[in-house]
Amino acid sequence: MKNKIAKIVTTLAVVIGIGFSGLATVEAGEDNYTYTYDYWGDVQESPDVYSVARVFTYKDLGMDKNITNAESLFVYKDRIYVCDTGNNRIVVLRRDGADDLVYEDEITAIKGTDITALSEPSDIAILETLDADDEGNAVTKEYMFICDRGNARIVKVDMDLNYILQFNKPVDPAITEDSAFKPDKIVVDTAGRVYCSASGINKGLVKYESDGVFSGFIGATRVAYNFTDYIWKKLASQEQRAKMESFVPTEYDNVYMDREGFIYACAGGMDEEDLRSETVDAVRKLNMLGSDILVRNGAYYDGKFPVFGDLYWGGGGGVTGPSYFKDVTVLDNDIYVCLDQNRGRLFGYDDQGRMVYAFGGTGNMEGYFRKPVSIEHMDNDLLVLDQLDCSITLFIPTEYGSLIYRAMDQFDHGDYDEAQASWEQVKMLNGNYSLAYIGIGRSLLRKGEYKESMPYFEAKYDDENYSRAFQQYRKLWIREHIITIIVIILAIFLVPMAIARVYQVKEEIDNADIFKLRR
Amino acid sequence: MARAYQKEESKEVKRERRAQNFAKYLASLKFGFYCMTHPIDGFWKLTHEKKGTVGAATTILFFTILVRILKLRYTSFMFLQVYWEDINIFLYIASILFPLALWVVGNWALTTLFDGKGRLKDVYMGTCYGMLPYPVIQFPLMIVSNFVTIEEGQFYQVLSVLSLILCLLLIVNGLAQIHAFSPGKNLLFTVASLFAMLVMVFILMIFFSMISQGVAYFISIGREMMFRI
Numbered sequence: 001m002k003n004k005i006a007k008i009v010t011t012l013a014v015v016i017g018i019g020f021s022g023l024a025t026v027e028a029g030e031d032n033y034t035y036t037y038d039y040w041g042d043v044q045e046s047p048d049v050y051s052v053a054r055v056f057t058y059k060d061l062g063m064d065k066n067i068t069n070a071e072s073l074f075v076y077k078d079r080i081y082v083c084d085t086g087n088n089r090i091v092v093l094r095r096d097g098a099d100d101l102v103y104e105d106e107i108t109a110i111k112g113t114d115i116t117a118l119s120e121p122s123d124i125a126i127l128e129t130l131d132a133d134d135e136g137n138a139v140t141k142e143y144m145f146i147c148d149r150g151n152a153r154i155v156k157v158d159m160d161l162n163y164i165l166q167f168n169k170p171v172d173p174a175i176t177e178d179s180a181f182k183p184d185k186i187v188v189d190t191a192g193r194v195y196c197s198a199s200g201i202n203k204g205l206v207k208y209e210s211d212g213v214f215s216g217f218i219g220a221t222r223v224a225y226n227f228t229d230y231i232w233k234k235l236a237s238q239e240q241r242a243k244m245e246s247f248v249p250t251e252y253d254n255v256y257m258d259r260e261g262f263i264y265a266c267a268g269g270m271d272e273e274d275l276r277s278e279t280v281d282a283v284r285k286l287n288m289l290g291s292d293i294l295v296r297n298g299a300y301y302d303g304k305f306p307v308f309g310d311l312y313w314g315g316g317g318g319v320t321g322p323s324y325f326k327d328v329t330v331l332d333n334d335i336y337v338c339l340d341q342n343r344g345r346l347f348g349y350d351d352q353g354r355m356v357y358a359f360g361g362t363g364n365m366e367g368y369f370r371k372p373v374s375i376e377h378m379d380n381d382l383l384v385l386d387q388l389d390c391s392i393t394l395f396i397p398t399e400y401g402s403l404i405y406r407a408m409d410q411f412d413h414g415d416y417d418e419a420q421a422s423w424e425q426v427k428m429l430n431g432n433y434s435l436a437y438i439g440i441g442r443s444l445l446r447k448g449e450y451k452e453s454m455p456y457f458e459a460k461y462d463d464e465n466y467s468r469a470f471q472q473y474r475k476l477w478i479r480e481h482i483i484t485i486i487v488i489i490l491a492i493f494l495v496p497m498a499i500a501r502v503y504q505v506k507e508e509i510d511n512a513d514i515f516k517l518r519r
Numbered sequence: 520m521a522r523a524y525q526k527e528e529s530k531e532v533k534r535e536r537r538a539q540n541f542a543k544y545l546a547s548l549k550f551g552f553y554c555m556t557h558p559i560d561g562f563w564k565l566t567h568e569k570k571g572t573v574g575a576a577t578t579i580l581f582f583t584i585l586v587r588i589l590k591l592r593y594t595s596f597m598f599l600q601v602y603w604e605d606i607n608i609f610l611y612i613a614s615i616l617f618p619l620a621l622w623v624v625g626n627w628a629l630t631t632l633f634d635g636k637g638r639l640k641d642v643y644m645g646t647c648y649g650m651l652p653y654p655v656i657q658f659p660l661m662i663v664s665n666f667v668t669i670e671e672g673q674f675y676q677v678l679s680v681l682s683l684i685l686c687l688l689l690i691v692n693g694l695a696q697i698h699a700f701s702p703g704k705n706l707l708f709t710v711a712s713l714f715a716m717l718v719m720v721f722i723l724m725i726f727f728s729m730i731s732q733g734v735a736y737f738i739s740i741g742r743e744m745m746f747r748i
Contacts, residue, residue: 040602463597467668474666 033367034359036433039461041311044432049348049357049401050382052367053099053394061093061103067390072185073376073383076126079104080376080383082392083121083147090121090146095378099394110146110155112163119150125188145188147196152181154194154208167194170206170214187257195263197252204290205255205265218290221249221267222281224274254374258330262287266338268324275308275322282308282325283338297353305355309340309347319343319362327375329382333408337375337382344369346382356404356435367393380405400429407439416443434460445469450476547575551651558689562696565648566641573640576647582654583647584615590657595664598675618716622646625715626694630708635698645697649690656682 032045058066068086075081080093080101090107109116124146131141143164144157154167169181182199183206189195192210195218204220233241252265263286274280278296285294296306305311309323323340330336334351345360361368370388377383380402382395397405407422423439430436441456442465450473457466478485550570554561565571588611591601623646627639637645656678664675695705 039600458596461596461600463669466597467670471668 033361034357036355036357036435037305037311038432038434041305043312046357046430046433047400048398049359049404050346050395051398053381053396054101055366056101056392056394057390061091061101063091063103067091070385070387070390071373072123073374073385073392074124074126075376075378075383078378080378080392081124081126082385083123085120085122085149088118088120088150090118090124093392098396101392101394107146107161110157110161110163113155113166115151118146118148120148121146122149122183123147123185125186125194127188127190127192129190129192143192145186145194147183147186149182149184152183154183154186154196156212165212167196167208167212167214170201172214172217174203174217175201185252185255187255187263189257189261195255195257197255197265199251202249202251204249205252205263205286219263219265219284219286219292220290221252221284222279223249224271224279226271253325254327256328256330258334258336259332262293264328264330264336266325266328268326268341270322272313272322275306278306282323283328283336295351295353307338307349307353309338309345309358310343323347326373329375329377331377331380331405333405333412335405335408337377339372339375339384341372344372346375346384350408350435354435357401364389367395369393400426403429404435411439411443411446414446416446419443420447438462438465441465441469448472544572544574546570547572548578551575551579551648552655554648554693555651555655555685555689558692559696562645562648562689562693565644565693566637566697571644571648573644576644579651579654580615580619580647583650584612586654586658586661587615588612590661593665594661595667597669598664598672598679619646621716621719622712625719626708626712629711629715630694630698630700633704633708635700635708637694637697641697642694645693646690649693650686652682652685652689656685 032043034046034048034050035043036046038044054060058064065087067082067084069084070082071085072083073080074083078095080095082091082093084091084106088108091103092105092107093101094104096102107121108118110118124144127143127145129141129143130138133139142159144159144161146155146157148155152169155163156165156167157163167183169175179200183196184199185197187195194208194210196206196208198206201217202220203217205218207215207218209215250267250269252267254266256264258264264283265286266283268282270280270282275282281292281294283294284292287293294307309325313320313322319342321342323338323345324342325338326341327339328336335348335356338347338349339345340347340360343360344362345358347358348356350356359367362370364370369384369386371386372384373387374385375382380397384393384395385391386393403422403426407419407426410416410419410422420440420443423436423443426433427436427440437456437460441453441462444450444453444456445465445468450469453469454466454473457463457469547570550561550565554565588608590599591606591611623639623643627635627637627642629635630637630642660675660678660682664672667675691705691709694700694709695702698705698708700708
């Protein structure tokens, strides 16, 4: 008897123990390093897509002075340019092997103009063009564009820092003459045109022609009208109106030009409701005309999520509000990675606006940030500059991460068998990953295996692809069974008619006069 | 002796009555379709000429609930996405039955004070008969939804909404016939019944919170006593 009770008690204890341990793991999953969202917007844990190769401070790089208030990173071939704004210099680093950066040089001044010393350089861009030399042979020439904010100019220099051209404050009625021109971020297109985002200029990006002439503004951010504010404004007096916030576009925090020449621009600090209702955008993809062509996935309340980072903005760790996209970089496979300064996270989106991964956090550990300001990529490796930590973090893709990238590349190249195999592997590593299922489904769809692809789309609620597959499947099915279908339809109409006819004839016979007479 | 004879006879009568009742039940169930297509005439005859039965009304209600539950599982995921973790089948059933009960009681309680001809039973019957378009339209829709693409799904959405609108119109119109109200008066009492539902929900909430507080009071007294002793 006693034995029995003891047994029951121990079983109970074990069961409860298992129950609690189960709870504990669930809670631990809340702040998993890497995650994605499923169809319902539930956070799904994920294996790490990137791992930290190394974190570099000025000492690791063998520099004499700490990086202060650095604002921007720029990658050109194997060189990394760090705009050390606080020290009025640009540090040049070289990638040396998989996980090492080496200090090479620093740029503090240019040659051949009145003001040579750089002051608060906030960004840099490098242009590579085909040019003709004296004998008429084609040579590639490289030019550096330095955003020299303290001197209110953007300078174009060659690689030996000889002054070529200067881009000055734009002359436009919209800009007051006595305000200082503060160029913050620049991108340069292949023709040498410069697009600049400047403090205090909210008309969009300042566009200069390649000869240095200001030619207008492009791509102003959308303005969200707050209806109640609008009504108040109508009712307010002149003085009150002057004190109110005016409905103006915000400035872009950062710009990036992808390999096709589209400008990705991001801005933060937007109103939460405006973001949710998609009246403002955290990231935009601008074409040459300045219109936004980023593919978005649908409205927030539609089970699909817009590109604005975290979906839940609870006040964990003293952080509130939506993600603040400080910088964006576009990988060669069109995945763009946004850097959230608010929670120190990185969000990767594919060209269809679906979240590929999200990872990171605030803190002092490797892979966590205190105030990340800039992100760049070298192939698929990511570099993040932290302003407060004065450090550069180098991320390299894990096996899982490279597998995702490989699957996407294979799909883009039309190797659907390989893509399917890669996505299968991804699915094995992370069974909660929606993109893996949809990836397998899309590969099957492209191969013409419509029926096989349908369950994958159904599992992850991808109605568009499912419809596509189903339509083809239905067409084939009908083509195959057309004879059966016709026979069944004919049977439905003919059998009752035949039966009716038989009855009719029978009745006629029964009522026929000859038979009546006989009776 | 006489008693036994009576008993025997009543057995036969019973069987006959049962057969009659069943025939009437079937006829009244069929009459539901007549109500759907001839709302004014149908709902008048439903109670005033005793064409409807409570049994048939309950059957319609049962099928409404059944189709609503079946829809969860068998509608294509393109039109209805179900977060299964949040589904509680009993709450789901109650989400029809509870408002229905409130509506029937509220409507009857109000109309009976203002010359409404319908009894509680009649209001219940009228409401349930009015629900008939829901199973009749939604069940085939549910099956068809699995054989269409998202582009063709517009038809699904339109028909689905139409079935609900039809139900609403039938119920509102049906009650006008049952109570022998003019359209204006009926509309007034429809709105008033909705308010009555709110009032009942409010009273129920007060009732339950009072009870729980009352219980808590005696529990705390008991605890206090235990401490003292």
